[in-house]
Amino acid sequence: MKAVGISGDAGRGLPRASAVVISVGTELVRGEILDTNAAYLSRELAEIGIETVGHVTVGDDSEALAEAVLRAASACEVVIVTGGIGPTPDDITRDAVARAAGVELQRDGAALAHIEGMFASRDRRMSPSNAVQADFPRGASIIANPRGTAAGFRVKVARAEAIVLPGVPVEMKMMWDATVRDYLAAMGAGAAITRTVNCFGSGESDISEAIGDLMQPGQNPLVGDTAEEGIIKIRIRATARTRTQALELIDRTKSQVKARLGDTVFGEDSQTLESVVVGALLERGLSVTVAESCTGGLLAKRITDISGSSGCFTQGIVAYHNDAKVTLLGVAPEILAEHGAVSDQVARAMAEGARVGAGSDFALSTTGIAGPTGGTSLKPVGLVYIALASADGTVSKRLQLRGKRAEVRDRASKHALNLLRLHIMR
């Protein structure tokens, strides 16, 4: 018997219920699949005032899981287990949790009828093995699964509530939303809420200079930052007795953060550069087109990722080769010959040609060397020119980006969107 353990840091701040999230699956332990359920559930638990003190992942091993559940249950008020409730012999969670609870498994007639119904509605016959999905620990309350045959359940293990949900994220989330959140919310003391302010165009050091005093540890709200794919997210986390109080605390700090960081801030929470830019264009009744070389469609893709973008975007040109820049965008061959495709002059000519062609208010262009090949000492990998053409004339920017091909393309497309954002927001 092998065993490992963890301890909690739940002692800070308000007295609160604590939780451990356990993920079950040999594929998870082997790293063949990335576990996203534990992080999702931890965020959701925090919002109802329950602090997660640890995540544990175990393989399809009933004894190991039973031990993990028991240990967690002897220490926390809530134990959430995801995965291992399918119909195959590898699905050991029902058995393990029953063992941890010290009770037998018992077949539930209504659950069995539900499973048979699901098969019937799909014109398939239920195989005998599926019947095990109607087995639950004696005394458990069943948590219905509207999307699949794997029902969840909750049962007392020692002094804790053990909640068992499927590993399939979409089913787990649906059941969390429909039943589990409200049930557990009654156990939470206070609320811990995190909101983010999203920035682009400044480095982490500039940001910590501007708001470093707000980022000192031990404060409420607690302010921290993370950098992801060129976007810096300022996380503001508040704890309070109620959700409303926590949101008030957040709002106050958010205003300070935004005032100090100025136009580096482009949005909040799930907002992206493209959602903000498309929103601003639609609001103003303005339109944009794109002329892409090194980003090769990514800039148009980002814009059209946003539902409703057809209201501000009618067409885009991917002009990967020089010939295409001439024929599709009207870039003069002499400019290409004199300055090369990766040049300020060509970026400007691409944007201007695209704007005329599309008859749009704005046009964005990109031309650069995404790598890994194609760089020279004068024009190294990561050199990108972007331009914005509008009725006010054309502005451009030279970028020297770091990273691999995908990063260079990603950052170039973000800088282009940001150039337009700053222009619109002026």
Next chain:
Amino acid sequence: MKAVGISGDAGRGLPRASAVVISVGTELVRGEILDTNAAYLSRELAEIGIETVGHVTVGDDSEALAEAVLRAASACEVVIVTGGIGPTPDDITRDAVARAAGVELQRDGAALAHIEGMFASRDRRMSPSNAVQADFPRGASIIANPRGTAAGFRVKVARAEAIVLPGVPVEMKMMWDATVRDYLAAMGAGAAITRTVNCFGSGESDISEAIGDLMQPGQNPLVGDTAEEGIIKIRIRATARTRTQALELIDRTKSQVKARLGDTVFGEDSQTLESVVVGALLERGLSVTVAESCTGGLLAKRITDISGSSGCFTQGIVAYHNDAKVTLLGVAPEILAEHGAVSDQVARAMAEGARVGAGSDFALSTTGIAGPTGGTSLKPVGLVYIALASADGTVSKRLQLRGKRAEVRDRASKHALNLLRLHIMR
């Protein structure tokens, strides 16, 4: 003191060293950041014959971490800890691992000089707090960090090797590659290797019908499948005394899988539809262009994701509005009026127009309703037509895709690439 625990399933197959991977960070436990290190390290450990039996995540709590390390060390031969070795007071891993090992922390002169040197090379003065990064448990061997100031170390805890690495993935991976893998490989018994065969265009049930007998549990190689964003990956995992033997086992099963699944198989391991299509075009000296409506640049983006794609892709058109389909692709206004933009006829006309415009061997087109709005009862969200124009004529396909906007666009672009792949591979 709160604690949870897990047990291993290392008993199967060859007798092998086992490991627990511990990730440290309150942001991880709260779900604010997704842990990818544990999965990465588990895969790497498997390749050198060490079986991971559990993952544990703890917050920035020295006592909790010390307990987790001790518990893991009393049960496994290898304990890998990532994170918590920065310069701030929240970085508790050095302290916790020293406690678990039952030794004091000791400052290392050479490590201190390295950190001072890193600051000097960046023209910055080292702050006194950074000196703690030169503290290691007495008796530890230091693992150099060429990219940052956070050096790792290894030290005996009970009967186990405890290996401490930074939480920053790029630094952790670099140190794993440079030092840790070879050191631990000596402890592994045998090798467990996983390879994948990648499929597109069949459902999971078709695949399990074709190779279900190979997917029975308990076999070596073990065959399983996962579906990710429309791609079904057949995982083949073999264990053997040596890496070479494991690879031989995999090759035999891989041949069977490929023979049975036929042209549903498009590649292996990290190969994508776009990498396979671009590779096939370059090999044959052929070229492609795109005319995109509902995918809005995503198809061009996918093709130009591949380095070297400029050898087969010169230009692409994003024709989002009907006007653009007429002016940029030469689609006859009557066809649009008669059949609507989302129709087989328009998809064909778009591809044919794009092919003539670009002078390419092939042209792919997409037109559809990505949603969430814009659907009707006759043309619901998810209805997409794709077409492929070539010297042999034009072929097209009607798709009824499920899922949200991003999924519809993703699948549409993949079906278009697959249409070209099947045509080239004939």
